[in-house]
Amino acid sequence: MSAMPWCRRLLQRLSWVLLCLWFTGCGGLPVIVPDMAVQRRPVQIEGARGPLSAAQSKAILERLQARGAPTNVLDRHLALEEALVGSPLVAGNRAQLLQDGPATYEAMFSAIRAARDHVNVEFYILEDDEVGQRFRELLLERQRAGAQVNLLYDSVGSLGTPKSFFDPLREAGAQVLEFNPVNPLNVRRGWNVNQRDHRKLVVVDGRVAFLGGINISSVYSGGSLSRSGSRGRSVSEQQQRQRARDALPWRDTQVQIEGPVVAEYQRLFMQTWSAQRGPELPARDYFPALQPQGSEVVRAIGSAPDEPYSFIYATLISALRSAETEIFITTAYFVPDPQLLQTLQDAARRGVKVKMLLPSRSDSSFVLAAGRAYYQALLDAGVELYERRDALLHAKTAVIDGVWSTVGSTNLDWRSFLHNQELNAVVLGPVFGARMREVFNADLAASQRIDPAEWARRPLKQRLAEQAARLWSWWL
The missing domain is CATH 3.30.870.10 (Endonuclease Chain A)
Known part of the structure; x- marks a missing residue:
């Protein structure tokens, strides 16, 4: 048995022991039960004047699917969004x-x-x-x-x-x-x-x-x-x-x-x-009557640390579990919890093409090192990892199956899911999804793919720095 794997396993075990000791009593992330993602009730969509009828909602779904989305994939993601998050799916938007x-x-x-x-x-x-x-x-x-x-x-x-x-x-x-x-x-x-x-x-x-x-x-x-x-x-x-x-x-x-x-x-x-108990806001027309501006179905998702769990985290985990063909993720700070890590590994192992675009440089070298501590587990599962060259990557986006897209402030780390107020848009449909894929592929062309064999040979000093940073995952 070589010294490298033994050293890595020892450091990982010590990391988890310390995490368990340090974080006892601290907040945690919700366990997303798979059954939550398979409810089959009709999807309810809101319009400019309130909830649409079942017939109107069905017509919107049919139009979205007619634009080229694979059969049932869009409907599956729409049903998933409806089941998980209390905020409404809203039709008639333009997203740029x-x-x-x-x-x-x-x-x-x-x-x-x-x-x-x-x-x-x-x-x-x-x-x-x-x-x-x-x-x-x-x-x-x-x-x-x-x-x-x-x-x-x-x-x-x-x-x-x-x-x-x-x-x-x-x-x-x-x-x-x-x-x-x-x-x-x-x-x-x-x-x-x-x-x-x-x-x-x-x-x-x-x-x-x-x-x-x-x-x-x-x-x-x-x-x-x-x-x-x-x-x-x-x-x-x-x-x-x-x-x-x-x-x-x-x-x-x-x-x-x-x-x-x-x-x-x-x-x-x-x-x-x-x-935050701010002063009363001056009277203004904060909620004017809004007319349809486009054809996008959008959900606004906010999360806050004093809520029971992060809505953004819950919908992301469930969308990843429902992925059928591809998952393209761009994130500036990647320090995953065990459930997110397992979900990404499981998706790759069941044949979903999983590509992650990550930074090669960061304004926080500590966070960058912590994220790299998880590379090997993802590479072993078949996830493709890329690091963006010639730029400091700060984007937080994902597109799944070409029909489920999100843009927002949420990183894939404990801080975003547990400690921060975050805000995202989930946009459902193949038109916006195609634009997201186009941008992702353009970034990919300016990135370097992580070669699994080369990564396995990285220096011991780098491995030690990664595991030391990983100890602080909950706080990063």
């Missing part, structure tokens, strides 16, 4: 993928400039840099023009942003709220610094919503690196100089949505505002 910061900021800023009634903003990171200042000035201009601005930002994610940055907004009449303040003297509810608002959301006039992985930061505009990094971690001056030398453009994805489902994102914003 936005790649990277420049395209996202152009579309988002343009929508804000056209705001007449209100702009609701929720971001993990809002930095006091060139992009942040442009964003603030745009919000100020709208506030002064009569459109109410309500802004919610995370205390840890925006830790490097001085409080004075928000003063002009407050003075102009905007409502500004800090999520879970780090300073316990400023809390409005129970203090839990580990629970963060990782969402990225803008809702304009209750008619258009933007969400995904892109924060308000200059890292997205030209490849320059920020002081805080995408997770709000402080870094030393030496680290900043090193990052400046190794600067990479950030690769991320956002989605712009118009149509009746925007009201669901508006409700999620207001739920968070209320849970």
Whole structure:
């Protein structure tokens, strides 16, 4: 028996022992019972004026399937979504993928400039840099023009942003709220610094919503690196100089949505505002009558750590288990729990083509090392792993069977599923799915596939670093 496998097994066993000891009494992820994914009741879809009739819902499903989706696959995923999550499936939406910061900021800023009634903003990171200042000035201009601005930002994610940055907004009449303040003297509810608002959301006039992985930061505009990094971690001056030398453009994805489902994102914003005990929002037309804008069926899914379990996690696990042909996943931070790891392995072993696009470089080398500790188990099961070159991958997307797609803020790690407020869109249908596959394949062309044989020969020092980082999976 060689020393390498023995060393790896010993480290893995020690890791699990320590995890069990450290995490006893801590929150866990739900066990998703397979029977939850096979309910066969008719799918109910909502439209601009409320729930559609069974006949109308059936007609929408038939039209979606007629566009080229495999028989029963779309219906299966639609039924799965209906069974698992309380928020409605909403028809009549237009969903547009936005790649990277420049395209996202152009579309988002343009929508804000056209705001007449209100702009609701929720971001993990809002930095006091060139992009942040442009964003603030745009919000100020709208506030002064009569459109109410309500802004919610995370205390840890925006830790490097001085409080004075928000003063002009407050003075102009905007409502500004800090999520879970780090300073316990400023809390409005129970203090839990580990629970963060990782969402990225803008809702304009209750008619258009933007969400995904892109924060308000200059890292997205030209490849320059920020002081805080995408997770709000402080870094030393030496680290900043090193990052400046190794600067990479950030690769991320956002989605712009118009149509009746925007009201669901508006409700999620207001739920968070209320849970944080923010001041009463000024009266505005937050829920205007919404007309159909397209043909996409969309579900808005939000999750919060004080809920019984993550709706996003539950729907993802069940969608993966229902996959029949392919699973394409892009994620910036990959530190899976045992159930997610097993679900991906099982899918590959039953013949589903599973491809995962992961970063080759990260703003957190510790998280990157922890994720790589799981590569071997996935490779052994037949999962294809790729690492994106020449960019810092920050996107969080998936497309399954070409008909089930998601874009949002949720990473595939314990932090997103247990500790963070997250926000995703699930879009059902082959048209949006085809666009998602196109973007995924373009990223794949700029990536390096992990060769299983070469990976098995990686140095012992790297293996030890991976297992050491894996010990902290629950917190990462």
